Amino acid sequence: xxxxxxxxxxxxxxxxxHAAGWAETPATIAGFVGKTAAHVQSLAAQYGARAFPTFEAxxxxxDVVDICTPTHLHHPQVLQAAAAGKHIVCEKxxxxxxxxxxxxxxxxxxxxVKLLVAHVVRFFPEYVRAKEIxxxxxxxxxxxxxxxxxxxxxxxxxxxxxxxxxKSGGVMLDLMIHDFDYARWVAGDVAxxxxxxxxxxxxxxxxTHRSGALSHVEGSWAFPPPHFHTRFEIAGSDGWLAFDSEKxxxxxxxxxxxxxxxxxVPAPGIVLDESPYTTxxxxxxxxxxxxxxxxxxxxxxxxxxxxxxxxIESAYSGKPVEISPLPEVTA
Amino acid sequence: MKIGIMSFAHLHAEAYIQNLRAIPGxxxxxxxxxDATRGEHFARQFNARRFPSYDALLAEKPDGVLxxxxxxxxRPLVEMAAAAGVHVLSEKPLATNxxxxxxxxxxxxxxGVILMTAFPMRFSVPILEMKSLLESGGLGKVYGFNxxxxxxxxxxxxxxxxxxxxxxxxAVMDHTVHLADILRWVLKSEVVEVxxxxxxxxxxxxxxxxxxxxxxxxxxxxxxxSIDSSWSKPLNYPTWGGLTVEIISERGIVTxxxxxxxxxxxxxxxxxxxxxxxxxxxxxxxxxEFIAAIRDRRAPEVTGEDGYKALEIALAAYQSAATGKPVxxxx
Numbered sequence: 084x085x086x087x088x089x090x091x092x093x094x095x096x097x098x099x100x101h102a103a104g105w106a107e108t109p110a111t112i113a114g115f116v117g118k119t120a121a122h123v124q125s126l127a128a129q130y131g132a133r134a135f136p137t138f139e140a141x142x143x144x145x146d147v148v149d150i151c152t153p154t155h156l157h158h159p160q161v162l163q164a165a166a167a168g169k170h171i172v173c174e175k176x177x178x179x180x181x182x183x184x185x186x187x188x189x190x191x192x193x194x195x196v197k198l199l200v201a202h203v204v205r206f207f208p209e210y211v212r213a214k215e216i217x218x219x220x221x222x223x224x225x226x227x228x229x230x231x232x233x234x235x236x237x238x239x240x241x242x243x244x245x246x247x248x249x250k251s252g253g254v255m256l257d258l259m260i261h262d263f264d265y266a267r268w269v270a271g272d273v274a275x276x277x278x279x280x281x282x283x284x285x286x287x288x289x290x291t292h293r294s295g296a297l298s299h300v301e302g303s304w305a306f307p308p309p310h311f312h313t314r315f316e317i318a319g320s321d322g323w324l325a326f327d328s329e330k331x332x333x334x335x336x337x338x339x340x341x342x343x344x345x346x347x348v349p350a351p352g353i354v355l356d357e358s359p360y361t362t363x364x365x366x367x368x369x370x371x372x373x374x375x376x377x378x379x380x381x382x383x384x385x386x387x388x389x390x391x392x393x394x395i396e397s398a399y400s401g402k403p404v405e406i407s408p409l410p411e412v413t414a
Numbered sequence: 415m416k417i418g419i420m421s422f423a424h425l426h427a428e429a430y431i432q433n434l435r436a437i438p439g440x441x442x443x444x445x446x447x448x449d450a451t452r453g454e455h456f457a458r459q460f461n462a463r464r465f466p467s468y469d470a471l472l473a474e475k476p477d478g479v480l481x482x483x484x485x486x487x488x489r490p491l492v493e494m495a496a497a498a499g500v501h502v503l504s505e506k507p508l509a510t511n512x513x514x515x516x517x518x519x520x521x522x523x524x525x526g527v528i529l530m531t532a533f534p535m536r537f538s539v540p541i542l543e544m545k546s547l548l549e550s551g552g553l554g555k556v557y558g559f560n561x562x563x564x565x566x567x568x569x570x571x572x573x574x575x576x577x578x579x580x581x582x583x584x585a586v587m588d589h590t591v592h593l594a595d596i597l598r599w600v601l602k603s604e605v606v607e608v609x610x611x612x613x614x615x616x617x618x619x620x621x622x623x624x625x626x627x628x629x630x631x632x633x634x635x636x637x638x639x640s641i642d643s644s645w646s647k648p649l650n651y652p653t654w655g656g657l658t659v660e661i662i663s664e665r666g667i668v669t670x671x672x673x674x675x676x677x678x679x680x681x682x683x684x685x686x687x688x689x690x691x692x693x694x695x696x697x698x699x700x701x702x703e704f705i706a707a708i709r710d711r712r713a714p715e716v717t718g719e720d721g722y723k724a725l726e727i728a729l730a731a732y733q734s735a736a737t738g739k740p741v742x743x744x745x
Contacts, residue, residue, distance in 0.1 A: 224615050225615075226613060226615035226616045226625070226626045226644075226646065227613075227615075227616070227626040227628070227642070227644045227646045229562075229642065233667065275611070275738060277609050277611075277630055277740075279558060279630060279632075279638040279640075281557030281558050281638075281662045282555075282557060283557060283662065283663075283664060285557065285558070285662045285667075287558060287560055287630070287638065287640045289609070289611055289628045289630060289640065291611045291738075295613045295615060296613065296615065297611050297612075297613055297626055297627075297628050299560075299628050299640060299642055301560055303662070303667065305662060305663075305666060305667060306666060306667055307666050316646075318616060318626070318644065318646035318647075318648075319615075319616075320615050320616055320617075320618060322648055323646065323647065323648040323651070401607075401632075401740070402739075402740070403609065403738060403739065403740070
């Protein structure tokens with residue numbers, strides 16, 4: 084089999100992280116395309132790859148398109164990549180609306196290409212371990228789950244799409260979707276969502292799962308830099324487990340402040356022999372080469388999106404939002 | 415000053431009796447309990463005089479009584495004490511329904527005696543520190559609160575805690591009122607809406623009341639607050655439970671853990687891990703306030719009206735959980 088060729092669109096922090104991940108697989112990074120020429124050039128040089136002038140130019144040269152662009156661009160780019168018959172990695176959130184995501188899933192099915200929605204939390208070992216413990220029945224049936232993820236407002240030197248709710252969906256779509264996906268992975272489909280969001284972009288959301296389990300999900304962009312934490316707690320009928328990235332940190336820093344470059348989107352320090360971003364891309368590589376199932380299905384990405392959008396709607400309307408099962412998810 | 419204790423049904427009586435004895439000028443005259451066996455047990459344990467009946471205790475003309483009966487039995491004891499012209503500190507929740515709570519308020523007002531609700535968290539030093547921080551204005555605008563009052567399922571302490579008739583409900587009735595009261599107090603605003611979801615997955619084989627509960631309160635000033643009132647701490651957790659408050663503000667995030675001041679203690683012979691609390695005793699300060707209010711002939715810091723308002727919020731939570739819709743207050 085010829086070496087699989089990867090093209091990465093979007094050269095911000097996530098594009099850089101994915102490039103590092105693909106470099107650990109047998110695949111070859113064919114090249115990059117992005118808005119910032121300097122980033123594209125330097126990544127191309129670093130990985131001995133090409134700097135493509137356009138997305139279209141890249142499509143003709145690759146087997147897999149890895150989409151690391153702002154959320155509002157996922158829909159057109161996935162459709163284009165699918166039409167070109169390319170397998171696709173799409174950063175979370177899958178899309179900006181449910182209808183877009185449904186169209187994207189249908190397009191991938193029609194084209195016969197595989198789509199990985201990059202819900203990387205499913206590859207972080209603390210979250211994987213907890214899921215394994217729940218699946219093994221070691222803490223019984225999940226009853227009350229608490230998930231929290233908090234950091235500062237994403238910063239970008241120019242054109243900060245994160246802070247444009249039309250493009251990113253704000254904290255409840257961009258950040259909280261990780262934990263909505265995880266809550267659903269652990270306790271099953273969600274029936275009802277009730278949410279509040281502070282003007283500083285700090286959401287509190289109550290999920291009622293069809294199983295009867297309840298999840299309290301917190302997501303925040305209201306912390307000062309460089310804060311980043313993740314926490315979870317799962318109370319089950321036979322036990323309880325908990326994680327706190329601050330309490331369970333293997334390495335902690337307490338350094339005097341000095342003027343440094345503005346941080347890009349924050350990412351937690353990863354003290355592991357393999358980055359979960361790499362684990363995720365290796366799993367997708369196996370799905371493509373060994374015809375194994377995609378580790379996070381497009382339906383999972385759609386279901387998480389639906390919860391995020393319901394939370395946004397609930398926070399706006401002040402009313403609970405009932406989740407209607409989508410054919411793509413229930414299938 | 416003479417103080418008696420009416421009923422030892424609530425385990426807090428075991429702390430209060432020692433709190434009373436620690437206050438100079440207070441004579442703990444003794445205890446009465448309708449269950450003579452229980453009365454005898456605790457009279458012996460605390461070397462206290464046991465009165466054969468509540469009437470006999472009141473005939474001793476105490477200045478005040480602490481009422482620690484089952485929640486549903488607060489009303490008759492409060493009415494007896496009021497009729498005897500005796501000041502009252504009643505365990506929380508004040509009652510199990512609003513007509514009972516109103517009758518207690520009326521009886522004490524007509525008799526001209528104090529009715530104080532036992533909300534010890536108002537006297538918790540970490541919570542007082544939080545209140546001064548809020549009042550300093552240093553946090554800027556406060557948008558919301560993420561709070562928890564989780565505990566172990568209390569059946570091991572007292573069977574009636576899980577009896578819907580005597581307790582008025584399960585985890586939500588047991589735990590909601592503390593945080594509802596603190597939030598009303600620090601915000602100086604009333605709750606206008608309650609959304610809640612409950613379940614009975616934890617200890618489903620043992621109890622028929624709800625053991626999991628998540629609430630979202632909305633205050634008249636627009637502030638929101640989630641409360642996790644679940645009995646979700648496992649039975650082998652190092653302590654009974656805890657109470658935490660996270661403040662979401664313009665300046666950032668403040669977290670308060672009212673019971674974090676512990677030592678980790680491991681005992682090899684008992685194969686145990688427990689937490690030894692070394693923080694200040696909120697119960698002591700609360701009982702001292704009751705005594706001071708009697709002595710100074712003034713209203714206590716926390717009143718029967720506060721107990722009524724907190725109960726109303728818990729009752730609204732049950733209505734919301736039953737319908738799946740937010741419930742407007744006042745009921």
